[in-house]
Each structure stands twice: as structure tokens, then as C-alpha cells.
Amino acid sequence: MNFIMSPLDEFKTDVNVMLLFGKEFRIVLIKVLGIFCLFLSMILIRIFLVLREIKTQRQMRRIISSQMNMKRTKTLVVLGSGGHTTEMLHLLSSIQHEEVYSPIDYIVASTDTTSVKRIEALNSSNLGKGKKKMSLPPHQNIYQIPRSREVGQSYLTSIFTTLYSIFYTAHLILFEIQPDLLLINGPGTCLPVALWTFVARVLRLSRGNIIFIESFCRVKTLSLTGKILWIMGITDMFMVHWHEVLQKDMILLDCFIEHDP
Amino acid sequence: MNDQQKKPKIVFVTVGTTLFDHLIEEISSPPFLSLLLEGDFTQLIVQYGKGKTPLFAPSSQEKGSYIDPKTKGKSLDWEIYKFKPSLHADMTKADLIISHAGAGSIMEGLASCHERNKILDNNERNSLLKKLIVVINDELMDNHQIELAEALASRNYLMMMNNPIELQDKEAFSRIVNFVPKDYKGGNLSTFGSLLNSFMGFKD
Structure with missing residues (x-):
């Protein structure tokens, strides 16, 4: 066996490791990834909304009503x-x-x-x-x-x-x-x-x-x-x-x- | 006539906390000192900061008198120091302020010019007008403080010199004498408070 692994070999071992853990592990992994992506997109949407709110406030030169309470x-x-x-x-x-x-x-x-x-x-x-x-x-x-x-x-x-x-x-x-x-x-x-x-x-x-x-x-x-x-x-x-x-x-x-x- | 001769006419030179040897060299050069004497100045106060002591001052002496060989009889009292906690007293005393381009010194200088000039009546205006001259440090590269001096000079609040060597020049000195500055009244500080209040959603 060659000691220098190509990136492809590395990928193969990754797949082998995943296979070792069986089907359930893969489902859990996909779920975790899914939740993470959902969370990330929520954060991104929130950042977008906040930036838009800031822009509006900058144009109006005052706090918009949703923040007034x-x-x-x-x-x-x-x-x-x-x-x-x-x-x-x-x-x-x-x-x-x-x-x-x-x-x-x-x-x-x-x-x-x-x-x-x-x-x-x-x-x-x-x-x-x-x-x-x-x-x-x-x-x-x-x-x-x-x-x-x-x-x-x-x-x-x-x-x-x-x-x-x-x-x-x-x-x-x-x-x-x-x-x-x-x-x-x-x-x-x-x-x-x-x-x-x-x-x-x-x-x-x-x-x-x-x-x-x-x-x-x-x-x-x-x-x-x-x-x-x-x-x-x-x-x-x-x-x-x-x-x-x-x-x-x-x-x-x-x-x-x-x-x- | 006699009264006017006795009245002190003071130049104050300040470099703040900076190193500005070129300015100190020029203001202690004989040509500049005789221009001051010709302009009837009686006293020169120099705050020279981190740099070398002015040439006319013998070592470890803080006060003295300079007698010009050309203009016989006239003499210029001088006083030098490195730093003082507050330059306010010397700024107030002075009739002409020559300053480096630091924002703090410029604003303090303009404020003290305003304090004097606002009480002058029209007869005294031209002869007693207090002025601020800002000299740019030519040895500093990429000196963004020039911006402020330029902006204020273009609005005629002060006179700007790009190189200390101009101070030796007779024509440049007569420009100083003839310069009529615009009065710096300061700003409306309350604008900030009102903007903040209207941002928060209520009026003053």
C-alpha cells in the first residue's frame, strides 16, 4: 500500500467509516445537517431583515415603530x-x-x-x-x-x-x-x-x-x-x-x- | 503714540506634543525675528515640545531678550518652554498665534481668536485683529491633519503655510499682517442632542 494518499483515497476511507456506523448514523447525520442548514438560513434571513431595517431607519432618521415599545x-x-x-x-x-x-x-x-x-x-x-x-x-x-x-x-x-x-x-x-x-x-x-x-x-x-x-x-x-x-x-x-x-x-x-x- | 509703543504685542508659537524642528528653526532665524520687530511685536513665546531649543536661546535659559543688529534699539523679549498643562493663558495673551496643524491646537487657537476679536470695535478691527497662522509640517508624509487646516483656510478662518521657510519671506509676512480672518463662532453643539432625540422618536 502506498503511504501517500490521494484525495480520492481519503474520500473512500470516509465512505468506509460512514458505512461502518450503518444506516441509522447516516440518518442522524442528515438530520443534524438539515437542522444546521435551517438554523443558518434563519440567521441569514434575520441578518438581511435587520440590515434592511437599519437602512430604513437611516433614511427616516428615526427608530421605526416596531422598536418604539x-x-x-x-x-x-x-x-x-x-x-x-x-x-x-x-x-x-x-x-x-x-x-x-x-x-x-x-x-x-x-x-x-x-x-x-x-x-x-x-x-x-x-x-x-x-x-x-x-x-x-x-x-x-x-x-x-x-x-x-x-x-x-x-x-x-x-x-x-x-x-x-x-x-x-x-x-x-x-x-x-x-x-x-x-x-x-x-x-x-x-x-x-x-x-x-x-x-x-x-x-x-x-x-x-x-x-x-x-x-x-x-x-x-x-x-x-x-x-x-x-x-x-x-x-x-x-x-x-x-x-x-x-x-x-x-x-x-x-x-x-x-x-x- | 507713546502709549501704543508700550502696549505689548505678542507672538505665540506652539507645536503641541509633536516634533517640528523645522518650524522652531525658522521662527528663531534672524530674518524672521527682524520681521517681527519691524511689525512692532514686543514678545515671542515659544512652546517647542519634543524638539530642539530655539537658536536664540542660550542653554538652560527660559527667558531673555533678543536685540536685532539691523533695527537698532528695538528688542524682542522671548520666553520658551517645552510643555505646559494648559496653553490657554499664552493663547489668550497672544496677538498672533503660529501653530502646527494639530486639530486640538487649531481649534483652541480659533476659539481664542474669537474671544479677542468679538470685543473689538470697528476702529480697532484692522490693527488689533488676532490671527491664527497654521504651518504644515513639511517633513511629515501623508499627514491627514492637513485636511482640516486646508478646509478652514479655504473658508478664511485661518491662514495656512505649506512650509515653515515661508515665514522668513517678507512678502509672506506682509500677507500675515494684511490677513483679515473670518470670525470663528463655533458650531451649534445642541444639534447632536436634538438629532438624537428625534431619532429616539420625540421632539425637544
């Missing part, structure tokens, strides 16, 4: 660090009716301690009333997620840390937070959070609406994060700050600069 809007904000955090905190300070968006949770990268300090400093309960200073709606939890790759980390170990980061985020979004409304403005660290929020929506774990605000610095081109989210079509509102990058169904913000009519 809400008791709470668990809001999750991802703070990207540096300039992204600055922009997000400014936008959040403009929220009125903060009781609607409650409870509010934050996600920051585990190495980003400045963002945590800034949230605490701007928290409305820590500021005296009557001051006209910027203040944030009260929040509940600040979650820290591990970074997929630290600066200078080797690529081999970063495979494991990336996997760890993805599963950690999955557990956090699908089981702990289950956000109804997700506010993100980049950079790439917010992508896994957005994806798992979409999964939560597909699985009906939460309403999982996603709002993305492009950075004010992006005048002519979208950021990579923005492009990915726009192509996937999982954002219910996609906001930009400049005419130059505005596309159909995106929203032009005038939060940081007034636009000429």
Missing part, C-alpha cells in the same frame, strides 16, 4: 482616546432629556487612564449646579477592554491578545451590557464593539442601534473605521462634519462649525 435605552459610549474622546465628550454634553438615555455606560481601552479621569471630572453630579461649564449626563459603569495590540508587541503574541480582546468584548456586549444605543466615533478599537452590538441585535438580545460620528478632522475622506462601517451598513445614523465627505443618507453636523447654506 421601549422601557429603557441602555446607552453605551466608546471613548477612543485623545482627540476622539474630546469630540465625543463635547457631543455628549449636548444631550438633553438625559433620563431617556439611561443607564449610560462607557467603554475605554484598558491603557487609557486619561479618558476615565476626564469622564469623572465632567460628571454632572461632581460639578456644582448653575455653572455653565460642559457637563456630562450621569453614568453607571466604565468598562475597560484589553487592547488587541500594545505598541511594540510582537505579531505572534498579538494573535492571542487579539483573540482574547475579541472574546472579552463579545462577553461584555452580548451578556453584560446588551446596549440599545451605541455611540461611537472611532478609532478602530470601536469596531469589535459595533460588530457585537449588531450581533446582539440580530439575536434580539437588545435593540442595538448604532450611531457613528466621523471625526471633525476628516474633511475630504472618511476614516478607515468610517469606511468599514459605511460599507457594512450597520449604522442607523452616520454623521459627518463636512460637506466634502457627505454622502446620501449621511447626516451633516454643525456642532463644531457653522456651514454656509
